[in-house]
Amino acid sequence: MRKLFIAGLLAVCSGAFAQTETSNYRPGVTPEGAVYFLPKTVLRFVVRVEKTTYTPGDFCRYAQRYLRLNDVEAEASTTHKLISMTMGTYGEADKAKGYAVKFNAKTSACNISLADDGTLLAVNATARKPEAPVPFAPAPKPAPVNPRQYLSEEVLAAGSTAKMAELTAQDIYDIRDSKNYLNRGEADYMPKDGEQLRIMLANLDRQDKALTQLFTGTTTKDTTEYVLTVCPQPGMQKQVLFRLSQKLGLVDNDDLSGEPYYISVTDEQSLPAAAPETEGGKKKKEKEDGIYVNIPGKITVNIYKGATLLDSFETSAAQYGYTELLSGELFNKRYTTHLTLNPATGAIDKLDAEQPE
Template structure:
């Protein structure tokens, strides 16, 4: 995780949201005229969708597949089809602009190392922040290397005067390959291998030739997998919202494009944290803002993705935007001892708090 450190003289955090928003319109996170601005995080849902694109190309002898190989329903027209392979949900921390607070300089108090993320989230004070694991980047599997079927055609096939004759001779070669394979397995071939390794090598070569020549009838299908990333920002409960649509012919399309079949998302606030006392909060607003560091007390949410009535992915994760904010008193940061504070980089809650006497 990339971050930067501000060397500050810590005095107070301004708790009024409106004041913080006013400041943030004039200053970037980490910089004010007399101190610094920091944010607490909220949780976005990172939805990773693996979509497979299957491109079919008919074989040169596709119309003779039934006649010579007794293969039914061999497609004779090229086509492209898309399908969803998997859907994964991951919580991601982003700065919550509604929870912005300032730290001001004061030469009479102990200096503090305030560590912020690149987007201005408070990570630690007088400590190195906890590292978080980034989502792994998707890496597509290498494409299958196909053998050229023409390299396995004998002189008679290549010299045939028509496509129909070539197909007939190719089918005969395929049957010969399969017969030779069966003879090898039964131990009745004219040239039997000396050991198991040689046996396997011969069988593999026969399979490669069979597959390559058969593709002249059945055609080939190339499969490419792509990762699509969607970010959902839940500010409240979400019910039956279209997340994306998938068209078998076009792939991922816009949520309002009826050419695709819809995938929905529900997000439910689990309300595991008691709601803040609004009366007490309103009384505090009338008083002078208290000094200290504001941290999150995160709630939890459940995110469900489904297609039709079938649930595809259900994940519970922390949701700071549904929780409360609490104040750590400025008395924790005075000259009598040095306080080390670690915040959870995902939730903005206190991970660890230590105080030590100066030497």
């Protein structure tokens, strides 16, 4: 963010002037004064996708025979699924809403704060900082366990996979019997206190889980966060927001291997009509003193998975409203006016005036 300290405020060019050659506007100080933009609202979607990877165990084909475990898969697989989606907003400079600000010695000294892209943030006030997205931090994973370190010498010396599976299954049953004896207080060597009992049971659980994985396989889950941005416009209906493939995860919007998720935007038309361009049958002056701000409209954003409504969000968007002029009378020398704008919509967050003593 940079600040422009201006010795006097301000004659603002009319909307008609702002519409000409706005793409060539360069925000900041000019010989005549300064240039600023009002923002348009951009939707930011945070999509989290969970990847599940299954790796079969070495003895998976013997799981039903020796451990009575059904439906144990013998083939590796990878699947993806959507686990959460949230929506936020931020503002970026609307090049169709650029306004030239001229110095005017009749007004009080003024401090204008602009964002890096030239968006107006505040006048005579500390600008509200846009909320930065919180970076995604996946939960730490436990260290993987190598089940082979728990295999006995007899198992390792077995001449076939089937025999190794049989002996490993017998070790698993022995471990479970030991746990039952400890829990019942019937073990040959009972621990002296509760802490020793807890440690012994934890070790037996760890061995049981590791050896059982040789039959059931292992499943790992990883979560990936994707950030998608969309600038909503009137008439946006059933546009592809993203595609999700069960095998490949998030894919390009034109990749038909992914199932489409659509976005639709509805203008709630919650605002009255904008003020007319004429007063008393006469056209308004082409130049008026003051500061332009946005009056955003309300929209509803619907997300669909195929034809099914998945989620719905409500927010304000600058491009669904209109622009209003704050009179230059607010900035004359009788007052010190403080104006703070919402960085996502360009609407007034706070407006107050201090009358000098």
